[in-house]
Amino acid sequence: MNTKLRTRSMGLAALALTASMGLAACGSESDTDSASEPTTSESSSETPMEESESPMESEEPMAADAPFGPGCAGVPTSGEGSVEGMADDPVATAASNNPLLKTLVAAVTEADLVDTLNSAENLTVFAPTDDAFAAIPKKDLNALLKDKEMLTTVLTHHVVGESLTPENLAGEHETLAGDMLTVEGEGEDFTIGEASVVCGNVQTANATVYVVDQVLMPQM
Template sequence: MKRTIARHSSIAALALTLSVGLAACGSDDGGDANAAEEQTSQMTDSPSDSMGEEPMSDDQPFGEACASLPASGPGSVDTMTEQPVATAASGNPLLKTLVAAVTKAKLVDTLNSAPELTVFAPTDDAFAKIPKKDLDAVLADNEQLTTVLTHHVVEGRLSPEDVAGTHQTLAGDEITVEGSGEEFTAEGAKVLCGNVQTANATVYVIDTVMMPTM
């Protein structure tokens, strides 16, 4: 019994010695580790030079035709951001024919009062691709004109990250958008200036009128 107690005492003494030795050795390392941790904390808490730079906005338009927008006043990026979509489009120099068509179809209030939309807006040149006889026929038929115009409108805002895919239009049919980054086509129509923000819509200006299947 005494041998067992003595043996246990010896083991305990050895363990205590090792523990003290390790603690002594670890005190220097711990100091270095604490210093490194403090330095890391300071680096984390202190803003880096890059953080001081103004971040790029996700709402910036992109595309070759964006350069045609006025720098200020009606039709400019800043002004359109504050206006509902039909009103904003009326100041855009690329969209005069579209605005006239929307007005004729009596869709101005409908578009302006919608909470959130994505509009694929054909340019004047896009409408000019349609033979005059066919365009005049569409403009003369209010029901058909309304269908064509609402075929270009999707409920909800679609960012460049979300716009690719198949989407239901306000006309009740679907359109398919393909691409990524800053290169997109909608039903084959090229996006010339995308991610243009208005008060209630995101606009993608396109080079071709998308005709629904009627």
């Protein structure tokens, strides 16, 4: 009897041990499965991040063609005097809608150059701001505005008879006055003598405009 009971007890213990090992194996398999799940979710979460970067890259070419310089902050953001509005009109008309260029427009009108500038093609205009004209002593400015021949020479000294992009702006260029302008610089930093471009690469229907902070005086 004792021998049989001992044998039966050993058999039950072996069964219990086998069952516990089976449960442990199942638990380790489920742990392995659950541990592998985060890897799948992490790899899937990386895909949207990679896709979200591509639209930013497509915006760079647009920025390259835009006007540049601190003076562009003074250009209206909407209406005929805005960058978009100026692109629709020939250069003299476009300048007349820009609040930074009122004195220049008055001078162009006084010199009877409106039609000349509006009807030409592929011009580059260095346009002095109102502040640039205000820096000239008032007596001298009034005398210039009254001398049509001299005024015409000064104004056409600001105009080049070809379209200059920022890439080919630096160098020597012949003006409509028949003399030369020397532009130095690169990228978004250009100077003409003591004058600096403060808002460059503004497009009009027939010209590229570079707004400058000083009036460019020809050599007499």
